Amino acid sequence: MGELLYGNEEIYIIVYCFILLWLNLDYIKDYKKIKTGLSEISSDAELEVNPEGLSMVLIDLLFNFFRRWLLYILAVLMTGNIFVVIVSVTLFAISLYDVLFNCSLAKLKKSNLKFYLAGLDTIYVSIFVSYLLLS
Template identity: 50%
Template structure:
C-alpha cells in the first residue's frame, strides 16, 4: 500500500482536500433544507439514542478526526505558519464545542456553530489547496 502512495503524496493530499470540499459544499447547499427538516421534528420524535453516551462521543470524535482534524494537522505540519496554527485551533475548538455541548435536538435546532464551522472549514481548505499547489 505504501508503494502506491510513495511519490504521490501531492495527489493523495489533493484527493483528500477535494473530498473534504465536496462534503462541506454539499452541506452548505443543503443547510436550509436540513434546518427546515429539523424544525419539523418534535422532541417526541427524537431517536432513542442517548446523546451523552461514551460510544456516540467516540464515534463523533473519530468522524471529526477524519473530516477535519487530520486536515488541520497536515496543514500545520506542511506550512508551519502561525496563522494556520491559530486558524486550525479556532476551528478545532468550535468542532469540539459542537461535539461536547450540542447534544440535544433543541440545541442543534438553535445553534449556528456547525454552519459557521463548515464555512470556515471550506474557506480554510480552499485557501490551503491554492497555497499548497502554488508553491509546488
C-alpha cells in the same frame, strides 16, 4: 505498490481536500433542508439513538477527526506557518465545543455553529489546496 504511494502524498492530500470541499459545500447547500428536518422532530424521545450518549459523542469525535482535525494537522505540518497554527487551533476548539456541547436536539435546533464551521472549513481547505498547488 510502495512506489505508487511514496512521493505522491501531496496528490492524496489534494484528493482528500476535494472530498472535504464536496462534503462541506453539500452541507451548506442542504443546510435549510437539514434545519427544517430537525424542526419537524418534536423531542429527543422520537429519536432511536440518544444524541447525548457516549457512543454518539465518540462517533461524532471520530467523524470530526476525519472531516476537520486531520486536515488541520496536515496543514500545520506541511506549512509550518504560525498563522496556520493559530487558525487551526481556533477551528479545532470551536469544533470540539460543538461536538461536546451541541449534542442535544434542542441545542442542534438553535445552533448554527455547524453551518459556520462548514463555511470556515471550506475557506480553509480552499486556501490550503491553493497553497499545495502553488508550492
